Structures are given as C-alpha cells and as structure tokens.
Amino acid sequence: MSDVLLAVDGISKSFPGVKALDNVSFAARAGTVHAVCGENGAGKSTLMKIINGIYHPDAGTIRIRGEEVQIKNPIDARAKGIAMIAQELNYVPNMTIAESLFLGRLPTKAGRVDWGHIKREAKRVLAEEGLDYSINRKLGSLTVAEIQTLEIVRAVYHSADIFIMDEPTSSIAHKEVRALFDKINRLRSEGKAILYISHKMDEVFELADDVTVLRDGEWVSSRPSAETTPDRVIAEMVGRDLDHQQYPKEQVPLGDVVLKAEGLASDNLFEDVSLQVRAGEIVGLAGLVGAGRSEVVRALIGLDKLHAGHVEVDGEPVKLNNPKKALDKGVVMLSEDRRLAGIIPALSIKKNATLANMKKVVYGGYAHAREEQKIVDEYFGRMRVKAPSTEVKIASLSGGNQQKVLLARWLIAEPKVLLLDEPTRGIDVGAKWEIYRIMTDLARQGKGILMISSELPELLGMCDRIYVMSSGRLTAELERDQFNQETILKYAMNEIEVA
Ligand SMILES: Nc1ncnc2c1ncn2[C@@H]1O[C@H](COP(=O)(O)OP(=O)(O)OP(=O)(O)O)[C@@H](O)[C@H]1O
Ligand SMILES: [Mg+2]
Incomplete structure (x- = not known):
C-alpha cells in the first residue's frame, strides 16, 4: 500500500439552495490514479475546486502527506504542489508559451523579470518533453490538447505532485487521448497522485487504481478498481440498477x-x-x-x-x-x-x-x-x-x-x-x-x-x-x-x- 499523498476529510460545501458536498472524505495515494465518479451535479468539480483553492469548504479538512493545510487560492495550491488541468481551459490567447510556463511566478534578477532565464528554461523544458514548437508561439494558436500538454508540462516543471484532471478528454482527439494517458502513466510511475474525473467508464477502468463514487454531494464508496466493476460504479452513482444493455433504437417509417x-x-x-x-x-x-x-x-x-x-x-x-x-x-x-x-x-x-x-x-x-x-x-x-x-x-x-x-x-x-x-x-x-x-x-x-x-x-x-x-x-x-x-x-x- 503506497502512502497517502492527499486526504480530504469531512468536506462540506453549500451554495444558495444546494448542498454541493456533504461530509465527503477520500484519500489519494502516491503513485496512483484516483478516479472520482458521479452523476451530473454530484459535486465532483466542486470538490476539485476546493482542493485547488478556488472554493473554501464550509467544513472539513485537507491534509497533504499527513499535514493539515489551508488552501487559500489556486496560487497557494500550486505552492503546495497541487496542479489543476482545467476542463474549460481559461487562457490568455496572446500570451506566449514561454510566458505561460512561468505564469504567476516570473523569475526575477535584481528586481527585474529575468527574460533570459525564462527563454533558456522554456526552450530546455520543451526540448526535454519532445515538443517542437517555438517558445514564442501564442497560446491562441494551439489546440486544446496542446494547451493541456503545456499545462501538464508546467505543473511538472514547478514540481507539482497532485494533479487534478476534470474531464480532460472531452475535447481532444483519440490520438491525443493516448498521448495524455501515456503522460498520466508516467506521472503515476514517478509517484504522483492523479485525481481523474470522467463520465467514460472505459477510461476510468483503464487508468484508475482507486475509484471514489459521489452521489448528490455525498460519499458513497472508495475502492480499488480491481475490486469493483463499471456496472457497480454506475449503480452506486445513480442509486439503482440501470438496465441499458440495448440502445432504445426504433425503426420508424421514414418520410420525405x-x-x-x-x-x-x-x-x-x-x-x-x-x-x-x-x-x-x-x-x-x-x-x-x-x-x-x-x-x-x-x-x-x-x-x-x-x-x-x-x-x-x-x-x-x-x-x-x-x-x-x-x-x-x-x-x-x-x-x-x-x-x-x-x-x-x-x-x-x-x-x-x-x-x-x-x-x-x-x-x-x-x-x-x-x-x-x-x-x-x-x-x-x-x-x-x-x-x-x-x-x-x-x-x-x-x-x-x-x-x-x-x-x-x-x-x-x-x-x-x-x-x-x-x-x-x-x-x-x-x-x-x-x-x-x-x-x-x-x-x-x-x-x-x-x-x-x-x-x-x-x-x-x-x-x-x-x-x-x-x-x-x-x-x-x-x-x-x-x-x-x-x-x-x-x-x-x-x-x-x-x-
Ligand atoms: N458557483 C456555484 N453556485 C451555485 N451552485 C453551484 C456552483 N457551483 C456548483 N454548484 C452546484 O453544486 C452542485 C455540484 O456541482 P458540480 O459542478 O460540482 O457537479 P459535477 O459533479 O462536477 O457535475 P458534472 O458531471 O455535470 O460536471 C450542482 O448542483 C451545482 O449546481
Ligand atoms: Mg463537473
């Protein structure tokens, strides 16, 4: 059993009229992918945003390597080794790749931004990752998958060890999905913890070591993926057995x-x-x-x-x-x-x-x-x-x-x-x-x-x-x-x- 890297305990969060999370706990181990599953509105993204410091919980604690932490905001989260690869990517189209790699932590020398260092480092990092684009390229000219890759590269460069991925494959092509999975596997073998959200059960069962299920903001289960099945996860998500072996296709007479x-x-x-x-x-x-x-x-x-x-x-x-x-x-x-x-x-x-x-x-x-x-x-x-x-x-x-x-x-x-x-x-x-x-x-x-x-x-x-x-x-x-x-x-x- 590997060590627990991130543990959330008794997290609750309400928005006006909704209890988005109610006493949720789970632990992500180092060197594993931990999938979080649940129906739309179950609270998955809210939980991730709390871990990333975007929202603050109403109750509950977060511990990193056993030590309780308060995550004030996303910059604070990054300083604590947490990186969220956002689903709806928010980026500044005019920013260059080099700038984005150092976003929020531009290195300085004698009180000034050290552009020489930024450029050298950006070149080195891209080369190391086998990415052959110019460091001066603007983010606006990259595809969703390229920006995603860049976000991962940046997180690794800044020594993140907890990666949050909220539906990362929703807008990328099949080939890019394979490349992303290779990257995730590499992060796992380097001892990182990856929190992975997806509605695609085949992805969850291909990648995840552990699966946590949420329903209506409540924790339902956390199990090693080897000890559960897609059907069981789905049943736990919806709170009943879903019978859908067949698509509800009907042959209707076609008109004009x-x-x-x-x-x-x-x-x-x-x-x-x-x-x-x-x-x-x-x-x-x-x-x-x-x-x-x-x-x-x-x-x-x-x-x-x-x-x-x-x-x-x-x-x-x-x-x-x-x-x-x-x-x-x-x-x-x-x-x-x-x-x-x-x-x-x-x-x-x-x-x-x-x-x-x-x-x-x-x-x-x-x-x-x-x-x-x-x-x-x-x-x-x-x-x-x-x-x-x-x-x-x-x-x-x-x-x-x-x-x-x-x-x-x-x-x-x-x-x-x-x-x-x-x-x-x-x-x-x-x-x-x-x-x-x-x-x-x-x-x-x-x-x-x-x-x-x-x-x-x-x-x-x-x-x-x-x-x-x-x-x-x-x-x-x-x-x-x-x-x-x-x-x-x-x-x-x-x-x-x-x-
Ligand atoms: N900023 C907000 N203001 C008000 N309600 C919110 C806010 N963010 C989330 N909620 C509510 O909290 C609940 C959980 O939402 P959340 O986005 O965490 O769901 P999710 O599990 O990520 O769903 P999906 O699979 O559709 O992405 C929902 O009922 C949602 O409407
Ligand atoms: Mg969501």
Missing part, C-alpha cells in the same frame, strides 16, 4: 427529405459535402476530431460562411445565413462548445431553455408562464436536470446540467431538423440513456436528426445511416446493415493515414 445539402464548401475547412436527412431519420456524422464535422453543421446553420453549395429544408431552397433564420425555418443546432454558442450565463435556466420557443408559450404577445413552466418541468424532469429551482442562473449549474438545459431549449422549440454536435458530451451515463430515448421520440414524431459524435457505440446504436468524414470530405455513406466499428474507422482515417 427534410434537410438536403448539396456541394457544400467552405475555404480550407471542407468541400463537396452533400447529405440529406429524412423525416424520422437519425443520421450520424462520424469522423475523427478535426475532420470538419462541426464546421459543416456550423456552416449549415449560418454560424460560419458557406462558400459554395445549396441547402433545402422541406424541399424548399433556403439560405440559412444566421441561426435565427435557421430557427425560423425549423433547423436548430446543439453546439459542442456550450460556452461559445449556447448559454446565456446571466439568465435563469428556465429562460435559457425557453429562449427559442416562441410559438409554444407566446399567445397574442403574452408569454404563458404556467404553460412555460409545465414544459420546462417536463423536460428537466426527464433529463434529470439538477438545480435548486428553474430560476437559478445557468452559470451556477454543473457542466453536464448546462448541456441538458441547452438540449431542452431545442426540444421545446419543436424544430423539424436537429443538428446535434456531441449531444451527450459531459453527460452522465444515466442521463445519456434518457437523451437517446428522447431522440427516439423525436424520430417517431417525424423530426430529422443529424448527429455528430465521437463515441462510435452511440452512433452505431442510434443511427439509421452514417456519413463518414475525413479531412474535410465525405468518405462514405453507410446504411444501418452496413456499418460497424471497423468500417467507420477505416473511412474516418482514410486520408490521414496516407498523409
């Missing part, structure tokens, strides 16, 4: 083509993309991160510019040059990046959900509050949105719950066509199945759905047809009886392999 796109192109991003979706059909858009899938749907809805091609909705040619116009024509998009294209932080979750739903609750210029509340309650109930009331600001919700509110917005709007970009990203396993059931309902009602997903099982389970993209082009169109994991991967890697 509701969305048709021909010859779509956008400079440098994608070209010659033609696709169609019929009423009642769930169509997948598969491909690796960077294949151009999000770009296609963004352009379809008018968020980005199309340079060629034409689009028809319900057989009628349309120019969807902005999302409002698309909504008028019955086409909506759930964005993969909820911070950029989605939530309005200062508004309540009810307002965020009903924003687009003019027809349903506005009669003669008046919004029907009762009707509105009924619809909101129904969807929030089905998806298990965890919030003290529908009046709280959306910004105070956990990541996965914000995603559910956004999805509710588009369901309430009753569109003809839904473009869903990674609809279950960050959503806990239980709520995922409810989202699949909702998709099935929508198909039954004759809606057309185009879904982007990086999770192949989800595409295979739910789609009638799948288009595969690679390097900005469609490389395959597969019917349900033709598709399987290997075929899709083959087409997804089409050109990348050759390059």
